Amino acid sequence: MTDGFIILHRKLRRHWIWKNHTYVVWWLDFLMMANFVPGVMLIGGEKTVIERGTFHTSQLKLAERWEVNRRTVERYIKTLSNDGMIEVIKCDKNGTTIKITNYEDYQGKIEGEVRTEVHNEVHNEVHNESADKAHDITKKTRTTNITKNTMSKREAFGPPSLEELRGYISDEELTVDAEAFMNFYESNGWMVGKNKMKDWRAAVRVWAARSKTLGTTGTTAKTYEPKRYISKYADYKSDSEYDYEMMERVAREALDRQYADIVG
Numbered sequence: 001m002t003d004g005f006i007i008l009h010r011k012l013r014r015h016w017i018w019k020n021h022t023y024v025v026w027w028l029d030f031l032m033m034a035n036f037v038p039g040v041m042l043i044g045g046e047k048t049v050i051e052r053g054t055f056h057t058s059q060l061k062l063a064e065r066w067e068v069n070r071r072t073v074e075r076y077i078k079t080l081s082n083d084g085m086i087e088v089i090k091c092d093k094n095g096t097t098i099k100i101t102n103y104e105d106y107q108g109k110i111e112g113e114v115r116t117e118v119h120n121e122v123h124n125e126v127h128n129e130s131a132d133k134a135h136d137i138t139k140k141t142r143t144t145n146i147t148k149n150t151m152s153k154r155e156a157f158g159p160p161s162l163e164e165l166r167g168y169i170s171d172e173e174l175t176v177d178a179e180a181f182m183n184f185y186e187s188n189g190w191m192v193g194k195n196k197m198k199d200w201r202a203a204v205r206v207w208a209a210r211s212k213t214l215g216t217t218g219t220t221a222k223t224y225e226p227k228r229y230i231s232k233y234a235d236y237k238s239d240s241e242y243d244y245e246m247m248e249r250v251a252r253e254a255l256d257r258q259y260a261d262i263v264g
Contacts (some may be wrong), residue, residue: 005147017085021158026066026126030086033057034100036107044094053103058095071171127227159190160200168201181207228263 005030017023033055039049040055050056062073077098080086090097160168166178181204190197197203 006202009106016083021156022160022162022164023076023079027085029065030055030080030098030194030234031100031107034103034107043097049095050097051099054089054097054099056097057097061095069171075167093101111177128256155196157190157196157200165200165204168204169208172205174204175211176204 008028012018012024017027032149034053035050035055036052037050040048041050042048043056048056059070059073059077063070066073076162077086077088077096081088085102087099087101088096090100162182165182169176169178183201185197185200190200192203
């Protein structure tokens with residue numbers, strides 16, 4: 001479905017999914033993909049009825065849509081299914097058919113009344129007032145949908161859960177200490193230099209690359225050899241004049257600036 005709107009109950013804010021920004025945006029996407037009325041589509045060369053509150057897609061399409069890998073999508077669907085939020089009706093080479101478990105409870109009677117009311121209001125305006133007013137009222141019926149689509153396009157930063165972080169590190173086969181990464185950024189308010197982090201996934205990838213360079217999966221500066229960076233950051237007359245503590249600090253600050261430019 002690409003038109004119309006959905007109904008959201010305020011108690012969604014008390015649900016566990018609300019605490020995970022990425023998960024709740026994906027959940028809203030599911031609600032907006034679900035059919036408001038039954039429809040027919042070709043699946044594997046056969047006509048298949050997709051019932052109200054149900055939609056057909058594929059894990060690959062969702063991965064491309066959300067810009068994540070397929071295993072992350074598979075894990076997300078399994079989490080919702082185990083929680084009883086969705087029912088996976090079919091999952092094979094032709095795609096995945098998903099049913100929103102309580103669709104009728106939240107999108108049923110109220111949605112029907114609203115649609116009838118809006119239809120009558122628009123009908124009266126078209127016949128009794130100018131075409132411009134009719135256009136304005138029709139536009140109101142799409143406000144919720146436009147708001148959700150806009151939010152999806154300009155998705156704001158939200159820190160990951162430790163489970164989500166570990167899953168991403170595993171999926172991408174990165175060498176990163178998830179607890180160290182989480183503790184470090186939780187302690188500084190998810191800041192990169194003086195700027196708020198914009199993409200934690202990019203931060204994890206850069207963290208992994210920098211850790212590989214420094215020879216550590218954590219953040220302790222003294223786990224790498226400062227002498228490797230001496231030619232780039234300082235100029236000393238002899239080896240006896242090396243100030244290793246100062247050199248570590250200089251090298252670390254230089255790398256942090258490069259890191260901030262990439263992640264921030």
